[in-house]
Amino acid sequence: MASPTCATAADGAGRRNRRPAPHVLPIMIRTATQDDLDAIVALHTEARATYYSGHLAEEEYAGRAEVSRSRDGWARAVDREDATVLVAERDGAVVGIAAHSVHDGWTYLTQLHVSPAHWREGIGSALHLACLADWQRRGVTRARLEVFEPNRRAQAFYSACGWAADPETPRNDDHLVLRLAVPQAPGRG
Numbered sequence: 001m002a003s004p005t006c007a008t009a010a011d012g013a014g015r016r017n018r019r020p021a022p023h024v025l026p027i028m029i030r031t032a033t034q035d036d037l038d039a040i041v042a043l044h045t046e047a048r049a050t051y052y053s054g055h056l057a058e059e060e061y062a063g064r065a066e067v068s069r070s071r072d073g074w075a076r077a078v079d080r081e082d083a084t085v086l087v088a089e090r091d092g093a094v095v096g097i098a099a100h101s102v103h104d105g106w107t108y109l110t111q112l113h114v115s116p117a118h119w120r121e122g123i124g125s126a127l128h129l130a131c132l133a134d135w136q137r138r139g140v141t142r143a144r145l146e147v148f149e150p151n152r153r154a155q156a157f158y159s160a161c162g163w164a165a166d167p168e169t170p171r172n173d174d175h176l177v178l179r180l181a182v183p184q185a186p187g188r189g
Contacts, residue, residue, distance in 0.1 A: 025091050027123055029130045032078050032085040032097070039094035040087065041071045047113035051151040077101070077110075086130055088114075088123050098127040100134070100143070107135055107182075109145040128161050136185035143182055146175040 032040060045062050052061040060066060077083045077099055088096030095118040099111040109131060114123045135143060144166060147154045155176070163178040170177055 096123040107143040
């Protein structure tokens with residue numbers, strides 16, 4: 001049996017090659033703007049609740065101070081020259097977000113979230129592929145990310161996308177550190 005691809009990882013075990021229902025509208029991925037902040041913060045807060053609930057106090061991921069801190073962080077990221085924030089839209093609504101930046105000689109996938117109402121529709125895979133394409137255009141050869149250890153769903157997704165434990169720094173507190181060797185773009189090399 002073939003290995004799962006990034007596009008099938010979010011479908012879960014036993015659901016390989018599942019395609020969205022024909023009535024599902026296509027998504028558009030674009031660079032985020034300051035006008036997207038309300039939608040980004042709402043989606044970020046909603047997605048974080050799915051994996052932090054039961055592990056952290058609600059105030060730490062959805063409290064007023066945390067939501068304000070999140071908004072400030074996203075606002076800065078949207079305007080940073082060394083960061084990229086992408087949104088996935090379906091029918092005019094933001095249904096996914098991804099962010100990556102460069103520091104310490106590494107490209108970091110700092111955020112990738114899909115609205116739980118839109119899981120298993122290929123949005124996470126599309127965002128990941130958009131990040132990969134951007135990295136390939138920029139000549140990036142390696143990337144890192146951190147994933148909350150109890151978030152098994154995200155770990156399975158990233159594993160199917162080719163991410164593996166970082167042998168130099170496998171953990172950062174309660175997060176696993178993963179590394180990706182960014183493949184060359186087709187036709188390059």
